Amino acid sequence: MTKVAGMASRLVRGTAIACGVAAVAGAGIGYALGDPVQPEDILPARKLSDGVCGRLGDVASLLPPASKASREPVTLVQNGTSTVTCTAQSGSGRRTFSSAVVKLTVTPYGGRDIGAGKAPLTPAQNAKWTWERSPLETVPDRPYPSKLGRTPSGLGGESWAINALVVRGDIVVHVVYTASPIEQKAAEQAALVLADRAIWETK
Missing domain, CATH: 3.40.1000 (Protein Transport Mog1p; Chain A)
Known part of the structure; x- marks a missing residue:
């Protein structure tokens, strides 16, 4: 049970990191593709x-x-x-x-x-x-x-x-x-x- 919980925890952390990287990369790609700057930025x-x-x-x-x-x-x-x-x-x-x-x-x-x-x-x-x-x-x-x-x-x-x-x-x-x-x-x-x-x- 402990082993399964550890694997699940690592999977959650890995998913969160991947999502964060994707968000940063997406923002960079957005600027690179010429997306307009939003007022809130x-x-x-x-x-x-x-x-x-x-x-x-x-x-x-x-x-x-x-x-x-x-x-x-x-x-x-x-x-x-x-x-x-x-x-x-x-x-x-x-x-x-x-x-x-x-x-x-x-x-x-x-x-x-x-x-x-x-x-x-x-x-x-x-x-x-x-x-x-x-x-x-x-x-x-x-x-x-x-x-x-x-x-x-x-x-x-x-x-x-x-x-x-x-x-x-x-x-x-x-x-x-x-x-x-x-x-x-x-x-x-x-x-x-x-x-x-x-x-x-x-x-």
């Missing part, structure tokens, strides 16, 4: 909390020093929870005074259909795919994959518009940092610090 983008921008804190230290008086705190105002936009502005905007405008966009990516016969991209793959296609310049030796673009304005390069793009997992952060007067390296560093903060707050 594509992972949706996650929603972010409504306090992401607030958690980035006072960004006054990342802006050009004020020409007069003590600096007031500068906080980022949030819009949205699917794609989040954080904005802040400091200064008079006149050329005789310091000024800065910061716009930070946090985009959580979902999966992506890349055509019949192909498995859909995961959220992280889709975010990296988007980051890789940006024409900005890759920044080496960074904790997260990063790219930068910079545009000078004004006389003597005292004003800069910096674009920073950083990716981690399914999140892409895009910072547009425009400030005057400021040195190029200081502007680039400020934009990357803001991007890193946003990446950290969305882990």
Whole structure:
């Protein structure tokens, strides 16, 4: 009786394994034959909390020093929870005074259909795919994959518009940092610090 039960148990296990292999093979064959991707196969983008921008804190230290008086705190105002936009502005905007405008966009990516016969991209793959296609310049030796673009304005390069793009997992952060007067390296560093903060707050 024990021998018969053992044989039956092995038969059940063998059947289950065979069914599992067949299912995996069937899925592979389905993609290979060009079956369309079903909506349920594509992972949706996650929603972010409504306090992401607030958690980035006072960004006054990342802006050009004020020409007069003590600096007031500068906080980022949030819009949205699917794609989040954080904005802040400091200064008079006149050329005789310091000024800065910061716009930070946090985009959580979902999966992506890349055509019949192909498995859909995961959220992280889709975010990296988007980051890789940006024409900005890759920044080496960074904790997260990063790219930068910079545009000078004004006389003597005292004003800069910096674009920073950083990716981690399914999140892409895009910072547009425009400030005057400021040195190029200081502007680039400020934009990357803001991007890193946003990446950290969305882990």
